[in-house]
Amino acid sequence: MILPEGFLQVDVDGLWAVRRCYGRPENDSFESDPCWIEGIERLARTFESVGTPAGFFIVGRDLELKSKRERLRGLIRSGFEIGNHSYTHTIGLTRKPSGFILDELERTDRALRGVKADPVGFRAPGYDVDARVLRCVRRLGYKYDASLLPTHLGPALRLADAWMARRWDPTKRQFGRMAYGRAPRGPYFPRRYKIRKEASTHEPKDLLEIPVGVTPGLRLPLTAATLLPMGKAEIRELLDKLAANELPVLLLLHAIDGVDCREPIVFDNRISKLGGFSMSGRRKEKRLRFIVEEFAKRFNVMKAGKFAKHAVRQRDDSHR
């Protein structure tokens, strides 16, 4: 039986980026960052113990710290794919001028190349992507973008997020647009100006969009926030359904998914019980290992970079 391709990726949002995302001050979370120590370690160990390839998406600013650069070198040595996740993790890239967006991508690209990573993929913070963002991704010569969340639930997810943070930030733009609910759920070559649609035959196919996985039916993002609260049977059933579609699926984790969150490290004084935020590190690791194992049984897990390079090359060949 031929399994559909599956991609396992981690956004390495430092604790500072997570705190900022919920409107909290950074304090010392840039220097003293459990996401970069505990989080990366647990997730890398999980992938290695199951024996699956995976990718880590890095926020450029973190590489200003020597200790984090060293950590990244470790991931590269272990053979993980490395991707670009912007420089300052600004949620709402599509509200910014093109120069700002390009700068975010280029600076991170330089920082990554500085430690001998060779990124070919980008993911926008908060899944906030549009045609201008993709133009910048193309400028860097990348082979894929993995920012688009094919769901109509954007506004609902923004509300849930604001509820967790206990504040509404109108400048935050997250979880994409309603119209992205009509985008393909598997990898496709996007149109230049209407990225939720597939490129027509005469348009260049040099950049693949690999949408973030969503659950069948409800179309919640396929992330730990969705999966960790689910029971084992429920997870198996969900993965069965996804595999039955025979489309490649991207399962997205975050560094904080490997961090013990029984102490309130994000929302000072208070723990959110949503999305496994309150679980111990050991419990999360056990559950994530189960999820990764079950995913690897149903999907042919490979690096998205390899998949995208192949897809782009194939298009070239078939047009010659």
Ligand SMILES: [Zn+2]
């Ligand atoms: Zn992020």
